[in-house]
Every structure is written in structure tokens, then in C-alpha cells.
Amino acid sequence: MKENEYTRQCPNCSKEFVAQRADQLFCSSKCRYDFHNRRARGKRIKVTLIDRILHRNREVLLEFFIKTKPPKVSHQELLNAGFDFGFHTHSSMVKDSQQKCYYIYEYGILKEADGKFKILQDEKLQGA
Numbered sequence: 001m002k003e004n005e006y007t008r009q010c011p012n013c014s015k016e017f018v019a020q021r022a023d024q025l026f027c028s029s030k031c032r033y034d035f036h037n038r039r040a041r042g043k044r045i046k047v048t049l050i051d052r053i054l055h056r057n058r059e060v061l062l063e064f065f066i067k068t069k070p071p072k073v074s075h076q077e078l079l080n081a082g083f084d085f086g087f088h089t090h091s092s093m094v095k096d097s098q099q100k101c102y103y104i105y106e107y108g109i110l111k112e113a114d115g116k117f118k119i120l121q122d123e124k125l126q127g128a
Ligand SMILES: [Zn+2]
Pocket: 010, 011, 012, 013, 014, 015, 026, 027, 028, 031
């Protein structure tokens, strides 16, 4: 293959090719299509896995919120129910305190002085 400024390596099949245009990155439209499709599929899979964990977390909090009065649970009870502390949707500082409440959609957990977690609803989302 004659070396010139348009000699490239296809990021999909690793084949060397001569680009017809300066902005041509792939050796063929099939390679471009396959590359972007594979990337989109990988992204979809990751998003699906995280969504599944978040939905499970929300179900756990919802169940405790309804069944436990007042809605307060231990770390172990949350773990036993399948709650994953590594995933939440957002967080906010509690007014007039140094504490942070972690939310999974509209339900939040707030660690209290006794080490248990209070489950509360996000006031910003009330009536939404
Ligand atoms: Zn290719």
C-alpha cells in the first residue's frame, strides 16, 4: 500500500486502508455501522444493569416506607432486602445539618445518630 496522508487503520477491523476523504475514519460503511452499533449495545447493557439496581433499591425503600412505622431500618435489614448502597440517583444536604440524604428516585435514606436509616420522600418531588 502506497503511504500517503490518507492511509489509516480502521478502528473496527484494524485493516489498513486509503481514505477517500480526510474525514473518513472507517474502511467501509459496514465497519462504521458495526463499530457504532457495538458501542451503542455496550452502552445499553451498562445502562440496563444500573437501571435494574436502582429499581431494586427503590422497591426496597418503598416496601420499608410503607410497612415500617416510623420508616426506619438498619444497615443489615437494607442489605438483607437486596439494597445496594453503591447506587443512588441524587443527594442533598439536609437543611440545618451537616448530613447528606441519598435518594433513589423519590425515596431517600438518611443515617441517624443511632446508626439506623430513616427513609423519607424527596420533598422537591412531592406533587410532581
Ligand atoms: Zn474496517
